[in-house]
Amino acid sequence: MSNPDVPAGRPTGTQWWTDVVVYQIYPRSFADGNGDGMGDLRGVKQHLPYLQQLGVDAVWLSPFYKSPQADAGYDVADYRQVDPLFGSLADFDAMLQEAHQRGLKVIVDLVPNHTSDEHAWFQEALAGSPGSPERDRYIFRPGKDGIPGSGDGNRAPNNWKSIFGGPAWSRTTGPDGSPGEWYLHLFDTKQPDLNWDNPEVRDEMRSVLRFWLDRGADGFRVDVAHGLVKEAGLPDWDGVAAMVEGTPEVRREPTPPGDAPGAHTDAEEPHRAVSPVYPPSPFFDQDGVHDIYRDWHQVLAEYGGDRMMVAEAWVEPAERLARYTRPDEMQQAFNFDFLLAGWDAERVAQAIDASLAAAASVGAPCTWVLSNHDTVRHTTRFGLKDPTTFPKGIAADDEQPDPALGLARARAATLISLALPGSAYLYQGEELGLPEHTTLPAEARQDPTFHRTNGAEIGRDGCRVPLPWAQDAPGYGFAISGGAAAAPWLPQPDSFGPLAADQQEGVEGSTLELYRTALAFRSARQLGRGSLAWAEVHAPESGLLAFHNGEVLVLGNLGFASAPVPEGYSVVLSSGPGPASDWSGMDEIPVDCTVYLTKD
Numbered sequence: 001m002s003n004p005d006v007p008a009g010r011p012t013g014t015q016w017w018t019d020v021v022v023y024q025i026y027p028r029s030f031a032d033g034n035g036d037g038m039g040d041l042r043g044v045k046q047h048l049p050y051l052q053q054l055g056v057d058a059v060w061l062s063p064f065y066k067s068p069q070a071d072a073g074y075d076v077a078d079y080r081q082v083d084p085l086f087g088s089l090a091d092f093d094a095m096l097q098e099a100h101q102r103g104l105k106v107i108v109d110l111v112p113n114h115t116s117d118e119h120a121w122f123q124e125a126l127a128g129s130p131g132s133p134e135r136d137r138y139i140f141r142p143g144k145d146g147i148p149g150s151g152d153g154n155r156a157p158n159n160w161k162s163i164f165g166g167p168a169w170s171r172t173t174g175p176d177g178s179p180g181e182w183y184l185h186l187f188d189t190k191q192p193d194l195n196w197d198n199p200e201v202r203d204e205m206r207s208v209l210r211f212w213l214d215r216g217a218d219g220f221r222v223d224v225a226h227g228l229v230k231e232a233g234l235p236d237w238d239g240v241a242a243m244v245e246g247t248p249e250v251r252r253e254p255t256p257p258g259d260a261p262g263a264h265t266d267a268e269e270p271h272r273a274v275s276p277v278y279p280p281s282p283f284f285d286q287d288g289v290h291d292i293y294r295d296w297h298q299v300l301a302e303y304g305g306d307r308m309m310v311a312e313a314w315v316e317p318a319e320r321l322a323r324y325t326r327p328d329e330m331q332q333a334f335n336f337d338f339l340l341a342g343w344d345a346e347r348v349a350q351a352i353d354a355s356l357a358a359a360a361s362v363g364a365p366c367t368w369v370l371s372n373h374d375t376v377r378h379t380t381r382f383g384l385k386d387p388t389t390f391p392k393g394i395a396a397d398d399e400q401p402d403p404a405l406g407l408a409r410a411r412a413a414t415l416i417s418l419a420l421p422g423s424a425y426l427y428q429g430e431e432l433g434l435p436e437h438t439t440l441p442a443e444a445r446q447d448p449t450f451h452r453t454n455g456a457e458i459g460r461d462g463c464r465v466p467l468p469w470a471q472d473a474p475g476y477g478f479a480i481s482g483g484a485a486a487a488p489w490l491p492q493p494d495s496f497g498p499l500a501a502d503q504q505e506g507v508e509g510s511t512l513e514l515y516r517t518a519l520a521f522r523s524a525r526q527l528g529r530g531s532l533a534w535a536e537v538h539a540p541e542s543g544l545l546a547f548h549n550g551e552v553l554v555l556g557n558l559g560f561a562s563a564p565v566p567e568g569y570s571v572v573l574s575s576g577p578g579p580a581s582d583w584s585g586m587d588e589i590p591v592d593c594t595v596y597l598t599k600d
Helices: 041-046 046-053 089-101 121-128 201-213 288-302 318-325 336-340 345-361 403-418 448-451 493-497 512-527
Strands: 021-025 056-060 078-081 103-111 169-173 177-184 220-221 251-254 270-273 308-311 367-369 424-427 543-547 552-557 569-574 592-600
Touching: 041 089, 046 089, 046 512, 046 552, 078 089, 078 103, 078 201, 089 103, 089 201, 103 201, 103 543, 201 288, 288 308, 288 318, 308 318, 336 345, 336 367, 345 543, 367 403, 403 512, 403 552, 512 569
Parallel strands: 021 056, 021 424, 056 103, 103 220, 220 308, 367 424
Antiparallel strands: 169 177, 251 270, 543 552, 552 592, 569 592
């Protein structure tokens, strides 16, 4: 059984971010406003009524800055300009104004760990000499001797590996063609890491914050928030930081007999995730990052104290993650323990307990997320033989999921997450029940992880496929400009057609209508500002999650047998596919289903 009741930690007051439901928009794949095959800010603006009707409180926009798009915009060439692919600053301002008029907050993505190699600063650094102020904005180092005593510097400064595969160092070439210093890039070669020990870097990023705050942005999602500061001396490290834009490598071992019977069948040879045993990374979760966020906290406070930051920090244990949300730092941090728990009642319960306790220790709201632009969609993950696995992309020759099973579990998981106290994050298209595109041809893939690993890691393209808005329109209605339109930048699978928004609108029992109903219920009952208490019938070892939040009893059946509805309660919302009339008199909760109940 899980620990005793853990109250939800949240700040006092009425800050909007305390219990906000945020909808993540991946701009290039949300909606195409001009017919060029690429989603843009005009497309976002035109679909804001849809998001308002969905019932979310805020939108988070993945990067739309000027960029050569080597990593889908996470390689920023100019933090103060909109890339022409997505429109203009005027388009951003119009979208922001429309969002605010509809009561939606807007969170923009900030990428402070690295820039593009086409950023003016890095071009100046390449033109500068070793030891120059221009180079000190980044992490340049001389190489090690290729041959002891030779001084040729043919070896990288240390043994760090790139998150995207291959070495984390690339060597420069001098004007005369001779090899020069090396520069650090924890991600792609076109994403050189900034030197956060340089005051000029800190001043510049404060200025960037103020630029978007002055335009009216309500907050920031901070990319690779745990990576800005590196250990002094840049020592060698023998650990493996194999991640997909922040996703940790998860080593797995067989689950002992009898462990988690509610999550797997014996024939499936289940596995459970265990933490890699490595010394602390010299480039992630260094204590120095917290000085940066204390400084940024003061910048946001200049704007009335109601702006927010949320950290993308793949940090464990939960107590380390909570440090990012201390009262003088960020307001939120993504809860990846919950995302990684998979379809396993014991692991989900443990993640809930640990997350709420850690957040409460610093008086911060907890966050709940199941999918994002860096992960295989949970609709697909939950349909795999091992529903706790965390693949780094799925290709046509990999195991293919059971789509019906995955969707049923995804709907059930959504009702669990939306009933938990704190803030919830939704990834675009999950409200339609979209699966991962698992059969993308290799030639269509654009993720640098796929190319830098020569296909060993499939990458993230499968979760980034453009959304389907209308089944019978070209590109499933991705382009909304009217007339002829270019094909979407990534091909869409046939399975998207029946899941298009226009096929689910107003259809009782559809995933879209389930989300709308659940979000309205969450808002009306103020579940985000409530607290969690495990119910008497809570039995995660048998696959049953059961908790109270206010007057609502939530039962999630992750097991293999139906569970009885407790006496004196009635089902008011079910993740099952049927209409509401099917809930009337329900006395058994089927497997792969979550229900909300209230007393008769």
